[in-house]
Amino acid sequence: MTAPTSIKVRSLSKWFGSWRALQGVSVDIEGGACTVLCGPSGSGKSTFLRCLNGLEEWQTGEIEIGGIAVGDQPRALTRLRRDVGMVFQSFNLFPHLSVLDNVTLAPRRLLHRRRKDAEEQAMRLLQRVGVARQADKLPAGLSGGQKQRVAIARALAMEPKVLLFDEPTSALDPESVKEVLDVMIELAKGGTTMVVVTHEMGFARRVASRVLFMDKGRIVETAEPEAFFTCPCSERAKSFLADIGPP
Amino acid sequence: MIGPRQRRAKRVAFIQQALVLLAVGLLAVLIARNTVINLQARGLASGFDFLWQEAGFKIAFALIPVDATSTYGRVFVAGLLNSLLIAALGIIAATLLGFLLGIARVSPSPPLRFLTRGYVELVRNLPLLLHLLLWQAVILRSLPTVKDAIGLGGIAFLSNRGLYLPMPLLGNQANLLLSALGAAAVMAAIAWILHRRARSHGEAPPLLARGLSAGSLLLLVLVLIGLDWQVPQLSGFDYRGGLKLMPEFVSLIAALTLYNAAFIAEIVRAGIQSVDKGQREAAAALGLSSRQILRLVIVPPALRVIVPPIANQYTHIIKASSLATVVGFPDLVNVFLGTSLNQTGRAVEIVAMTAAVYLVLCAAVALATEAFNRRVALVER
Ligand SMILES: Nc1ncnc2c1ncn2[C@@H]1O[C@H](COP(=O)(O)OP(=O)(O)O)[C@@H](O)[C@H]1O
Numbered sequence: 001m002t003a004p005t006s007i008k009v010r011s012l013s014k015w016f017g018s019w020r021a022l023q024g025v026s027v028d029i030e031g032g033a034c035t036v037l038c039g040p041s042g043s044g045k046s047t048f049l050r051c052l053n054g055l056e057e058w059q060t061g062e063i064e065i066g067g068i069a070v071g072d073q074p075r076a077l078t079r080l081r082r083d084v085g086m087v088f089q090s091f092n093l094f095p096h097l098s099v100l101d102n103v104t105l106a107p108r109r110l111l112h113r114r115r116k117d118a119e120e121q122a123m124r125l126l127q128r129v130g131v132a133r134q135a136d137k138l139p140a141g142l143s144g145g146q147k148q149r150v151a152i153a154r155a156l157a158m159e160p161k162v163l164l165f166d167e168p169t170s171a172l173d174p175e176s177v178k179e180v181l182d183v184m185i186e187l188a189k190g191g192t193t194m195v196v197v198t199h200e201m202g203f204a205r206r207v208a209s210r211v212l213f214m215d216k217g218r219i220v221e222t223a224e225p226e227a228f229f230t231c232p233c234s235e236r237a238k239s240f241l242a243d244i245g246p247p
Numbered sequence: 248m249i250g251p252r253q254r255r256a257k258r259v260a261f262i263q264q265a266l267v268l269l270a271v272g273l274l275a276v277l278i279a280r281n282t283v284i285n286l287q288a289r290g291l292a293s294g295f296d297f298l299w300q301e302a303g304f305k306i307a308f309a310l311i312p313v314d315a316t317s318t319y320g321r322v323f324v325a326g327l328l329n330s331l332l333i334a335a336l337g338i339i340a341a342t343l344l345g346f347l348l349g350i351a352r353v354s355p356s357p358p359l360r361f362l363t364r365g366y367v368e369l370v371r372n373l374p375l376l377l378h379l380l381l382w383q384a385v386i387l388r389s390l391p392t393v394k395d396a397i398g399l400g401g402i403a404f405l406s407n408r409g410l411y412l413p414m415p416l417l418g419n420q421a422n423l424l425l426s427a428l429g430a431a432a433v434m435a436a437i438a439w440i441l442h443r444r445a446r447s448h449g450e451a452p453p454l455l456a457r458g459l460s461a462g463s464l465l466l467l468v469l470v471l472i473g474l475d476w477q478v479p480q481l482s483g484f485d486y487r488g489g490l491k492l493m494p495e496f497v498s499l500i501a502a503l504t505l506y507n508a509a510f511i512a513e514i515v516r517a518g519i520q521s522v523d524k525g526q527r528e529a530a531a532a533l534g535l536s537s538r539q540i541l542r543l544v545i546v547p548p549a550l551r552v553i554v555p556p557i558a559n560q561y562t563h564i565i566k567a568s569s570l571a572t573v574v575g576f577p578d579l580v581n582v583f584l585g586t587s588l589n590q591t592g593r594a595v596e597i598v599a600m601t602a603a604v605y606l607v608l609c610a611a612v613a614l615a616t617e618a619f620n621r622r623v624a625l626v627e628r
């Protein structure tokens with residue numbers, strides 16, 4: 001087992017035109033642990049997360065993942081992204097590929113796995129997230145919860161050192177939310193570095209080692225989950241927690 | 248599952264279609280009978296026997312030998328082949344250019360996007376006829392005479408009489424050449440299979456595969472060099488030898504290609520943009536390169552959106568090939584619907600045959616599209 005991969009962010013600022021979405025964010029994200037990022041809508045959570053794997057370009061500041069700088073040089077960026085999996089709110093499965101092919105695409109093309117090996121690995125992952133029986137279906141034939149679990153299996157197939165989740169359960173019905181959270185709780189035990197944007201406070205309490213609270217493009221509070229939920233320091237966090245209700 | 252209701256609806260639909268078809272067929276027979284009776288009453292000949300009669304005129308460009316003693320049937324075939332040549336070249340060139348332009352339309356480079364957008368907006372908003380006449384004028388007016396032809400590497404020449412290209416003479420070497428080409432094709436096929444096998448096993452392709460691909464390439468080059476190339480030579484007032492493409496042909500292909508490429512570019516752009524941005528991001532997040540993303544994630548679903556309107560554009564190119572008549576290139580409409588009809592007066596037969604050609608060609612495109620749709624319909628979103 002290699003050392004877990006930590007993430008270092010220094011004075012990260014990002015403008016959309018004249019709108020400053022990130023206002024000099026600096027944070028250290030612990031390797032091998034689950035960090036939950038929460039905050040009101042429009043506070044810059046997605047933007048921050050998407051900067052971590054270079055999906056979003058930023059203007060000033062630095063990001064390092066496992067000691068490697070995230071830059072804009074395409075080759076280095078694609079190389080780095082292999083080790084940083086991402087799960088989106090809207091699943092983003094490839095609609096023209098079966099569930100199995102969705103999962104094997106990247107390992108076959110990027111790691112040059114033989115088809116048979118890639119499919120065996122994919123079946124193990126689909127088993128693990130509980131959708132092995134859907135392997136031959138197209139994404140259109142799945143429920144939301146199943147789609148998101150396939151998306152998680154797809155990200156896991158590259159055996160990433162870091163996993164980013166952007167509101168993975170926000171587009172799901174309550175039953176599916178539980179299916180997906182169960183998979184994520186399982187993952188968090190495995191020692192992968194996880195950064196999860198979510199409002200699922202139950203999840204944060206159970207598995208997060210730290211909670212980052214973001215507001216207006218800044219991280220305004222960093223705390224242990226228990227401390228954050230019982231007595232948040234900032235007024236913004238208090239009213240935010242009051243808005244989303246008790247966990 | 249098909250339930251009894253759907254089955255009944257299907258049967259009703261079938262009977263309706265059959266009735267409509269029957270009615271149309273009856274009407275056609277009535278009209279045909281009526282016409283024949285009328286023509287006979289006026290003493291005009293009818294029937295298709297003229298196809299075996301001597302036409303007595305020459306054709307400026309033909310893919311099969313045609314002279315003044317050729318029959319109308321042969322003239323029909325020559326015109327048909329010319330029309331097919333125009334349509335095929337127009338379709339291939341417009342597709343290639345259209346895809347390039349369409350991809351450039353959504354490229355990350357602003358100048359490239361700006362330029363291609365300007366091209367598309369300018370070109371597709373002018374009538375095709377204007378394009379054609381413009382190119383005709385450009386070629387006829389601004390290109391030099393044969394005497395001062397522009398040499399293209401000393402082997403091809405461009406003048407206001409047309410484009411002169413080198414052309415191999417396939418004489419007695421033909422068999423040797425064909426077997427060499429066949430051997431190269433077999434070698435390439437084996438190499439391809441070996442490459443694929445290696446790739447699906449995640450291994451480097453074997454040396455044999457590399458050797459075979461190199462060998463087939465070498466053979467191809469040798470064949471190309473070994474051909475008896477006829478380079479156009481200036482003799483008297485014109486170039487002899489090689490292939491002479493009439494200016495009418497060149498301007499027609501140029502106009503069809505440039506005009507239709509603008510439409511195809513828009514179709515391709517719309518297709519690419521129809522693919523959800525999220526899928527592109529998911530692929531990028533996995534570490535796929537932008538070329539892999541285009542090939543594996545964007546193009547396959549985009550094709551479902553692109554193919555039907557492109558097929559429509561193809562039928563447009565097929566029909567627009569008849570604009571050849573305007574610039575005087577001997578396509579089907581020019582030599583058959585034009586000259587042959589004038590000389591024989593067999594209006595009904597000739598119009599029907601000409602119309603049938605375009606109907607069949609466009610129906611073939613429609614059928615191919617439908618087959619494609621049926622295949623990709625399996626992967627509905
Ligand atoms: N592509 C974009 N163009 C312009 N503004 C954007 C874009 N993406 C996000 N923003 C703005 O940046 C801010 C942060 O957005 P986001 O990171 O999506 O917030 P969150 O995920 O916390 O809801 C919002 O005010 C949003 O309007």
Ligand SMILES: [Mg+2]
Pocket residue numbers: 045046047167
């Ligand atoms: Mg968001």
